[in-house]
Amino acid sequence: MVTEVFKTERDSYDILNKAARLLNDGALVAIPTETVYGLGANALNKDACLNIFKAKGRPSDNPLIVHIAEPSDAEKIAFTNHLYYLLADKFMPGPLTVILPKKAVIPSEVTAGLDSVAIRCPVHPVANALIKMAGIPIAAPSANSSGKPSPTTAQHVYDDMNGKIPLILDGGECDVGVESTVIKITDNEIVLLRPGAVTVNMLLEVCPNVSIAGAVKEELKSGETPLSPGMKYKHYAPTADLYLIDDKYINFIEFVKEKQKTESCAVMCYDEEIELLENKNLLPVGNRGDIKKQTKKLFILLREADKLGVDTVYAHLPSDEGESLAIYNRMIRACAHRVLGGINGKG
Numbered sequence: 001m002v003t004e005v006f007k008t009e010r011d012s013y014d015i016l017n018k019a020a021r022l023l024n025d026g027a028l029v030a031i032p033t034e035t036v037y038g039l040g041a042n043a044l045n046k047d048a049c050l051n052i053f054k055a056k057g058r059p060s061d062n063p064l065i066v067h068i069a070e071p072s073d074a075e076k077i078a079f080t081n082h083l084y085y086l087l088a089d090k091f092m093p094g095p096l097t098v099i100l101p102k103k104a105v106i107p108s109e110v111t112a113g114l115d116s117v118a119i120r121c122p123v124h125p126v127a128n129a130l131i132k133m134a135g136i137p138i139a140a141p142s143a144n145s146s147g148k149p150s151p152t153t154a155q156h157v158y159d160d161m162n163g164k165i166p167l168i169l170d171g172g173e174c175d176v177g178v179e180s181t182v183i184k185i186t187d188n189e190i191v192l193l194r195p196g197a198v199t200v201n202m203l204l205e206v207c208p209n210v211s212i213a214g215a216v217k218e219e220l221k222s223g224e225t226p227l228s229p230g231m232k233y234k235h236y237a238p239t240a241d242l243y244l245i246d247d248k249y250i251n252f253i254e255f256v257k258e259k260q261k262t263e264s265c266a267v268m269c270y271d272e273e274i275e276l277l278e279n280k281n282l283l284p285v286g287n288r289g290d291i292k293k294q295t296k297k298l299f300i301l302l303r304e305a306d307k308l309g310v311d312t313v314y315a316h317l318p319s320d321e322g323e324s325l326a327i328y329n330r331m332i333r334a335c336a337h338r339v340l341g342g343i344n345g346k347g
């Protein structure tokens, strides 16, 4: 299959039309969103959705997020509640996914047999315009091969999906850079399943009852059933061994300088550390305090680390608070919980 790539904006009617037709015909289309690129299919078409799992090599027990154009479109596919609309008022359209009891119109293949469905209303103008134009809900996980870092540029999607899908819409680099915040809700309670740009503090402004699922920060215990199937899969892993250094306990610069002398390694360092390290295989993540930029660059740099062909990658252990929790959650899984130094240290 030939994979076409088109630069696309909200008013690229011909291209959006083509994409909407493909989706209605049961084909897969890669779509830019504000978080990462999605691999979209008609959420009401079981066979189209099964092709998402095939193209990604995604385990069939890991459910898909269903994308809608307006918060109220959730009524067609799920049983909403009061809290859903409070959240929608504040964060939709935007990088928040809400899990609700599903209606029968969503095939069980989309939700991996669960009786709930994950719903998101993207704010990206291309994604939003396309869902409206297609007139159907769009099931879309991240458009990477399973296990690889999520794609944040059309080139990343092309690297993973060339020959497997007919169309990639190129909307430039994604704004946020990590996947949406995923929450499960009842009438008066929120459980955070995956941290993203909508933070715990932001959720607390809407509902005082917010808890964080254990697997967001910790390894799943063997035999434990996760609240979200995606939690149990190795994710975002670069080919090289990634180690996180807890710089409260280890002098990052001294430690890494030694490694640079003896190992084939790359270093994800803060911009202000570039001058202090040997200028070899450095992957600057942004300034120490610039969490937005660090989030945006995270998956780009993990993919670049792979291209360098090094044996190991060293990076700072990110803070697990505030906006940084999303980076912490992705990095801790990318390194398979290999943290050097400190109470969590295993090295």
Ligand code: AMP
Binding pocket: 062, 063, 064, 065, 099, 111, 114, 116, 117, 118, 140, 141, 142, 179, 180, 182, 193, 194, 227, 228, 229, 230, 231
């Ligand atoms: P991705 O589509 O790759 O961004 O991943 C979507 C994430 O949402 C995965 O971790 C899924 O396990 C999770 N998810 C989707 N639907 C549900 C659901 N109904 N219940 C719990 N987790 C879900």
Ligand code: MG
Binding pocket: 141, 142, 150
């Ligand atoms: Mg994914």
